[in-house]
Amino acid sequence: MVHTEAKCLCGASRISWETEPSFNFRCHCTDENHLAGNGFSNNYYIADLEDTLKVLNPSFKHWTQVVQSGNEMTNHFCGECGSLVYRTSSGYPGFALKVGNIDDSGKVNKEYVPDVEIFTRSRAPWMEPVEGATQSEADFTKEFLARYFG
Template sequence: MTQSSCLCGANVITYSGEPELKFRCHCADEPKLTGAAPFSLNFIMSTDTLKVVKGKLKTWGFVVESGNFMSNHCCGECGSLLYRTSTGFPGKMAIKIGCVDDGDLVKSFVPEVEIFTRNRASWVPAIKGAVQNWSDFGTGEDPEALQGRN
């Protein structure tokens, strides 16, 4: 069982299983969500085993670029964002690696995919070996980079 918690400790969630996908997101939301970094580190898990074992998470959301509704699940006290869910990926959640309590899991985390790379800050290098998506999952390369190819 893996555990995540907020900064103040008021909320704790658990979930089990292996991450389905590890990713770095460069979407335009991330600087405001993190308050600092122009990206976030996440992994996808099924919501089937999710349990709130302490506290009561505050949930708020909005419609994102894809037209899906993105819900943010955070601590109502300190504001830590523990995970996000989207109507575009029912039954899945994006766990925020910064709230995971297993230090070894955090230290060994390497994203397999980067999304919204069109927003990548100039000082942030691409992760070697990670799939680079110009937009959301599965959208491939920068359309401008594809021009002139046969």
């Protein structure tokens, strides 16, 4: 088991977890244009939310919206600096962690390769698909989720 921590930009909001990611994914949904200031976001998907995620600082706030898939997506962000750290969805268990928030993100960014790309219908035309990654025009498919969640 591995212990990993992530934080917001100012450090007031921190989380930790004790498991490896289920998979890596890159999301090209149009919400990422607003959330991250660019057309995609690199994420770890960690399936075991309740037994794994520990909120280390109480500075988190959240807001929920209905997203393109029809699921309710809750954004967990720092109440001080506004950095989005992770997201949860009504469509699947666990949480999606924004990879750049991991304490050792320099190392993670060098080693990170997406297993899956979702919402590829919104991918910037100049951006090539990640070789070997599963491609999905929308959110995770039922078949894909069944592979990880039965």
